């Protein structure tokens with residue numbers, strides 16, 4: 162392995178990722194129960210052009226096409242999620258949908274037969290509607306419901322699945338789904354709901370990790386984590402102490418919110434605790450809007466066997482002083498994230514392309530989370546507008562990003578074990594519907610066969626995988 166050559170460690174995991182609601186379709190087929198995304202999209206005015214994931218890429222029926230895409234890329238790993246309500250239509254183990262079990266058995270078995278290691282996410286934004294009707298993630302009971310579901314999945318698939326993620330991006334689910342109303346279930350309750358949801362997600366994750374550890378790990382020998390998303394934030398003016406403090410707060414409220422309880426201290430970052438407690442008091446709340454971990458519950462600290470990072474973008478942070486009465490995570494944070502004009506923005510407005518932010522964030526994980534093994538479980542580049550299969554900008558993006566990852570490994574000594582491109586296929590990009598494309602394969606959503614065609618970036622990624630990086634001897 163040579164540093165100069167930017168070759169990756171042997172056994173590096175080369176993957177791509179998807180999520181059930183974004184690709185499967187078959188929203189009510191074969192006994193599947195509705196999820197909150199089915200309900201959310203079937204209401205009007207929530208998603209771009211009122212689109213929905215009823216059909217999406219129809220991966221439920223076209224799995225073999227997806228497998229061919231995986232094979233064409235030469236992936237060693239494939240990350241996908243299970244639809245909770247396809248397996249347990251009302252969210253509970255009282256009723257198991259065998260057709261859902263068969264579908265995922267087929268996916269897992271086909272992957273293994275093709276020498277591709279599955280990484281399975283239990284929850285990627287799609288709560289069974291039946292559980293939402295009982296309060297969803299705002300209810301304390303959800304942690305037990307999630308734990309039962311997780312135990313069911315470990316018991317059913319864990320003989321073959323060795324890499325598990327309990328939750329995908331709890332911060333996004335909490336904030337976009339329960340504070341901003343932009344994601345299902347569409348709640349707009351600024352200030353308290355997101356923290357409550359985040360708290361219950363942490364409790365649910367911890368219970369599931371402990372269940373795995375006690376009941377399944379001795380025999381199955383797998384690893385369990387949760388996928389955390391974070392921007393990398395730096396001070397807008399590097400010379401300004403206010404901006405430096407703002408950047409720290411920005412990182413505490415995005416990265417630290419979940420990384421601190423799980424990897425650092427077992428509790429929320431001190432600055433979150435002090436600011437939210439003080440602001441809650443001043444606003445007349447009887448207790449803090451940020452819940453506290455209770456002694457009687459399984460500990461959250463240490464409930465991850467590796468760090469799973471979804472990284473997309475970076476921000477420059479400056480101090481913001483919203484009026485004391487304003488409710489919301491951003492107001493509590495007291496910091497604003499702005500884009501550096503030198504950063505190109507791809508497709509969607511939030512996605513500034515900052516590959517070196519990933520390297521910095523990886524180093525930050527190493528330094529603050531006790532040098533864990535890291536899988537980059539998502540990273541990608543979106544396109545909007547007219548389709549161009551010759552997506553040169555995305556090719557450059559993957560190259561630049563993977564060179565930064567290589568530097569993180571070789572220069573900074575970060576223990577990066579794998580990289581998953583988001584996404585295998587163009588798919589249903591939540592509130593943006595099908596207008597935003599992240600795939601390594603183009604999907605023709607107008608065509609009844611939902612034809613998959615490889616983008617140039619897919620070919621480039623396949624080349625990088627085949628060479629395990631960028632050996633200097635290789636012809637480009």
Ligand code: NOJ
Nearest residue numbers: 180329330471539583590
């Ligand atoms: C992260 C989410 O996990 C995924 O579902 C989404 O499509 C990508 N970000 C791109 O926005």
